[in-house]
Amino acid sequence: MINKTFQIFYSIKFKCVLYLSLAILCSIPSYAQEKEKSWEELKQNYEFPAWYTEARFGIWLHWGGQSQPDNGGGWYARHMYMQDVGDETFGKDAYPNQLRQYGHPSKFGYKEVLQSWKAEKLDPDALMKYFKEMGAKYFMILAVHHDHFDNFNSTYQKWNSVNVGPKRDIVGDFRKSARKYQMPFAVSSHDDRYLNWWLPAFGSDKSGPLKGVPYDGNLTKEDGKGLWWEGLDPADLYGLPPAKRTPEWIANMKRTWVLRHKELVTKYDVDMIWYDGYGFPYGEPGKEVCRTLFENSLKKNGKIMAVAAGKISDDDAIVKDIECGTSNEINPKPWQGIITTSSGWFYKKDREMVHNARTIIEMMADVNSKNGNLLLNVELLPNGSLSPDEKAILDEVGAWVNKNSAAIYASKPWKVYGDNLNSVLKRATNIANADLEALKKQAESEQFNQRTIKSPPYGNDEVRFTTKGDILYAFVLNPTEGEIALPTLGFKSKQSPKKIRSIKMMDGKKVTFRQTDEKLTFLVPAHRPSKYAAVFEIKGAL
Numbered sequence: 001m002i003n004k005t006f007q008i009f010y011s012i013k014f015k016c017v018l019y020l021s022l023a024i025l026c027s028i029p030s031y032a033q034e035k036e037k038s039w040e041e042l043k044q045n046y047e048f049p050a051w052y053t054e055a056r057f058g059i060w061l062h063w064g065g066q067s068q069p070d071n072g073g074g075w076y077a078r079h080m081y082m083q084d085v086g087d088e089t090f091g092k093d094a095y096p097n098q099l100r101q102y103g104h105p106s107k108f109g110y111k112e113v114l115q116s117w118k119a120e121k122l123d124p125d126a127l128m129k130y131f132k133e134m135g136a137k138y139f140m141i142l143a144v145h146h147d148h149f150d151n152f153n154s155t156y157q158k159w160n161s162v163n164v165g166p167k168r169d170i171v172g173d174f175r176k177s178a179r180k181y182q183m184p185f186a187v188s189s190h191d192d193r194y195l196n197w198w199l200p201a202f203g204s205d206k207s208g209p210l211k212g213v214p215y216d217g218n219l220t221k222e223d224g225k226g227l228w229w230e231g232l233d234p235a236d237l238y239g240l241p242p243a244k245r246t247p248e249w250i251a252n253m254k255r256t257w258v259l260r261h262k263e264l265v266t267k268y269d270v271d272m273i274w275y276d277g278y279g280f281p282y283g284e285p286g287k288e289v290c291r292t293l294f295e296n297s298l299k300k301n302g303k304i305m306a307v308a309a310g311k312i313s314d315d316d317a318i319v320k321d322i323e324c325g326t327s328n329e330i331n332p333k334p335w336q337g338i339i340t341t342s343s344g345w346f347y348k349k350d351r352e353m354v355h356n357a358r359t360i361i362e363m364m365a366d367v368n369s370k371n372g373n374l375l376l377n378v379e380l381l382p383n384g385s386l387s388p389d390e391k392a393i394l395d396e397v398g399a400w401v402n403k404n405s406a407a408i409y410a411s412k413p414w415k416v417y418g419d420n421l422n423s424v425l426k427r428a429t430n431i432a433n434a435d436l437e438a439l440k441k442q443a444e445s446e447q448f449n450q451r452t453i454k455s456p457p458y459g460n461d462e463v464r465f466t467t468k469g470d471i472l473y474a475f476v477l478n479p480t481e482g483e484i485a486l487p488t489l490g491f492k493s494k495q496s497p498k499k500i501r502s503i504k505m506m507d508g509k510k511v512t513f514r515q516t517d518e519k520l521t522f523l524v525p526a527h528r529p530s531k532y533a534a535v536f537e538i539k540g541a542l
Contacts, residue, residue, distance in 0.1 A: 055137035109216030122384025134398025186272035357396035423459030501540035
């Protein structure tokens with residue numbers, strides 16, 4: 001009996017050892033497979049995914065706590081602490097607005113502004129459905145702005161939209177809606193200037209009845225006992241006062257920045273991240289987040305389907321970003337032009353609109369013709385809904401995009417991006433000299449070179465080109481009834497076009513044309529599918 005017991009015991013023991021050994025052996029290859037690749041390794045064979053390069057049009061939401069004040073904006077949280085904004089004149093209304101709407105920043109600081117933001121009418125599903133119906137092919141939500149406040153359920157930043165203000169996971173809610181409507185999902189981070197952006201919050205008025213009274217950036221966690229923000233540390237939002245910052249504190253801040261952003265791209269399974277500023281945020285930390293995004297995508301898809309974008313022109317794996325502008329030439333590498341409807345990126349009650357449907361459509365045609373995507377920012381109201389004036393613009397843009405989608409999605413540039421370039425300058429007898437100078441400067445730059453409502457209109461014969469398969473599309477930017485001539489499509493032009501077989505508008509209406517050695521001429525009809533840029537389908541030229 002004893003021997004039999006020992007036999008059973010040793011048999012069980014042997015099996016346990018065997019199973020454990022097999023488990024260890026089996027795990028060794030998986031450890032090797034799961035070894036994380038470096039950013040340089042991930043970049044080596046990277047190709048920009050088709051979902052991005054073929055999209056050509058995306059929607060972005062700039063929205064957060066800085067949308068809440070009447071005269072808010074992306075720098076409100078800084079400027080509300082500045083009686084004198086110096087050369088940052090775009091923020092001159094913030095401090096007066098703070099006093100009028102909320103009170104002195106020693107008593108009602110930015111943390112209270114955040115708490116007052118409720119987003120009570122936010123409906124991500126309805127917004128996503130609308131953006132998809134108007135023709136957007138990807139969607140981006142602001143995850144964290146210069147204010148260091150996370151619009152998601154962050155483990156590493158307690159000052160977030162789940163704990164303060166709306167009390168909901170904004171990024172998470174939009175991510176669910178994006179997946180529901182099969183829209184690639186992107187997030188933007190603007191949190192790259194934390195060490196100096198918040199410095200005014202540690203100051204005080206330089207004059208007036210509250211001169212010398214410290215602003216709320218000087219408060220500590222202990223000061224919050226018994227108040228609505230009990231348990232939250234103001235230093236986690238504003239940072240420490242400059243005199244208390246040590247190299248160790250700065251290093252820890254950067255480590256936490258990486259943890260926050262790696263959680264963002266991983267927890268929400270994002271398809272794309274966009275960085276503000278020039279270069280990777282904080283250098284290697286910003287690069288590490290991109291590496292994590294690409295690594296996650298590789299493991300999930302077997303190849304990298306993710307995208308990273310920013311004003312980073314020296315990295316082949318990053319989509320180059322041009323803010324409020326367009327490229328001056330066809331770029332063989334994918335790039336992105338970003339614009340917003342008003343003079344700021346966040347909603348303001350007194351905002352000045354710089355774009356309407358016409359100028360947005362013209363920007364899209366120009367950007368697409370140069371191998372770029374247009375990312376259009378939408379400025380939500382504080383409550384999370386669209387303003388009527390902005391929706392009216394978007395309705396018109398969407399109607400045009402849907403009518404001309406064949407010339408937009410998955411399009412490629414031609415040999416040249418346009419014809420009759422800057423023809424308005426050649427016929428400028430009725431344009432003010434100041435306008436001419438502005439146009440010339442625009443033609444020489446990229447960042448912030450956009451044409452706006454105030455810009456002189458394009459010439460009636462200026463066009464942009466895109467191609468798809470064997471079809472050439474010509475976008476007449478400022479169409480008017482009558483004959484138009486395109487020298488680039490003459491038989492003897494440098495582009496060597498072939499004999500054109502047919503031209504028709506996007507509604508199928510055929511157009512009369514004549515092609516000679518010098519030019520192609522055709523008639524722009526009086527009745528067109530849209531009052532905005534007219535698109536013509538040209539067959540045979542390629």
